Amino acid sequence: MTSKTAERAAGSYNSFGNACKPNKSSRACRSQPFLKPLMGLQKLKDKLMKQVCRILSQAKHSSRTEPEDFSLDESKLIIRELAAELDRIVQTRKPSLLTKVTADGSCLEEQQEFILQWAEDIMQQEQTAGGGICSSTTDHHQMKEEVKESDQQKADEEQKLEGARKVLSGWAWSLKQTQQDSVCLDEDVCEVVQDLEKQWKRGQLVNMLPVMDFIIWSLLHPETQKGSIAKQWHRNNQRFKTRAALDHIPESVWKWISKASADITLDPSTMNPSLKLSEDRKAVKMNQIIESVNDPWDGFSRSQMKYDGWWCVLGSESYDSGRHYWEVDVRGKGEWRIGVVNESAPRHGFASLNSTTGYWTLRLQLGQLLAMTAPVTKLDRSAPSRVGVFLDMEEGQVSFYDAGQRCHIYTFDISSDDTERIYPVFGTVETDRALRILN
Structure with missing residues (x-):
């Protein structure tokens, strides 16, 4: 054998990752017997097999508990995997509808909130019904039990996210067993999905997560009766803390809300004497006191329902059941309060009018829109010109x-x-522009 051939033979198995590089040291090359590389080859194979086994084992039994593991990329990966499977099995007019999820600009908090809710929905559905498209493998059931035990032992947020990831991954795997384009959505569901897609194209939706959420819900609840789709969308819409992606209402859902239109008039017997009602009792503003006119407080007598501190008035109608919707014109107004109130809530003086005292209202004060919780919640949005109350x-x-x-x-x-x-309640302190009920 020539020395050049020996160099190539020795260099071929010199080290892992450098199998094709010859050893440039001629002394090292000449000192090695011819059969030595064959022994190195066997060791290399053993080493490579150990590495492969370790990687496969880690992939199979991975249990991420460190906060940095559940990152934005991790959340996106879970959502994209599920979106791809849903896109494959659901018949939609436009192909690859849910692939737009990959281009989402949603934040980590929003993605995690959807992931946790989807996982909860899947587990609840499997507890109540074993049929439908959400049937899963034994491994998935085992993972679900692990999640339950984990939630009982630790309330750690990262542990919950890891459990949710396992549930969604298990469901996505079960969907792989379903044939392509084998699921046909109900006509009402398709109407909502198409409306949401149009809004996304117009820039009215931040991302496509609401579309994906609605499709998941429709697959998990295939027994839903026709006509309850809008109601279910509205119910699901309220469950998320992150509102950015869910602000815009689909046309069919808006029609369902508007159908509950109520004819509201104002009740003068509950009005603060400083206020003035229109003849049709649909509008209210602050009474402009003129010296030549009698003081509106002359002859005032306190009653249980009458306001004598805050400048408010109740609606004549009250409710203890059903759904009711009305709109209020507040264009150009700088101060107002609109919402509903308990029958037994305080009326006298300047008691706190918030959710703890039986008032559930929005308030515009000094240009800031507020939800009157306790403490108050500042809403980061401009004031509307028409307020809808449902x-x-x-x-x-x-x-x-x-x-x-x-x-x-x-x-x-x-x-x-x-x-x-429950009574509608209205309040204002302006004398120049009335607050008016539109329907």
Whole structure:
């Protein structure tokens, strides 16, 4: 054998990752026997197999518990994996609808909130029904049990996210067993999805996560009766703390809300004497006192329902059931209060009018839009010109909308005794421009 051949043979197995580089040291090359490289080859194979086994084992039994592991990229990976499977099995008019999720500008907090909610929905659905498209493998059930035990042992947020990741990954894997384009969405569901897609194209949706959320819900609840789609969308819309992606209301859902239109008039027996009502009792503003006119407080007598501190008035109608919607024109106004109130809530003096005292209202004060919680919640948005109020006694909620832009503003969970009724409430301190009920 020539020395050049020996150099190539020795260099071929010199070290892992440098198998093709010859050893430039001729002394080292000549000192090695011919059969030595064959022994090195066997060791190399063993070493490579150990590395492969270790990588596969880590992939199979990975358990990420460190906060940095569940990053923005990790969240996106989970959502993209699930979006790809949903896109594959769902028949939609436009191909690759959910692939737009990959281009989302959603934040980590929003993505994690969706992931946690989806995982909870999947587990709840499997507990109540074993059929439908959400049936999963034994491994998935095992993972679900692990998540339950983990949640009981640790309330750590990262642990919950890891458990949710396992549930979603398991569901995505079960969807792989479903044939392509094998799921046909209900007509009402398609109408909502198409409306959301149009809004995304117009720039009215920050991202496509609401579309994905609605498709997941429709797959998990295939037994939903026709006509309840809008109601379910509205219910799901209120469950997320992050509102950026869910502000805009689909056309079919908006029609469902508007259908609950209520005819509201103002009740003069509850009005602060400093206020003045229009003849049709649809508008209210501060009374402009003129010296030649009698003082509106002359002959005032306190009653349980009459305001004598805050400048407010109640609606004549009250509710203890059903769904009711009304709109209020507040264009050009700088101060107002709109919402609902418990029958037993305080009326006298200047008591706190917030959610702890039975008032669930929005307030515009010095240009700042406020949700009157305790403490108050500042809303980072411009004041609407028309406020929509949707009282849903069935769900125990009152939601506020920018009726002009058809956007969701804020939702309160209301608490009321079964014997108590809920009244609309209105307030203003301006004398030049009235607050007017539109429907």
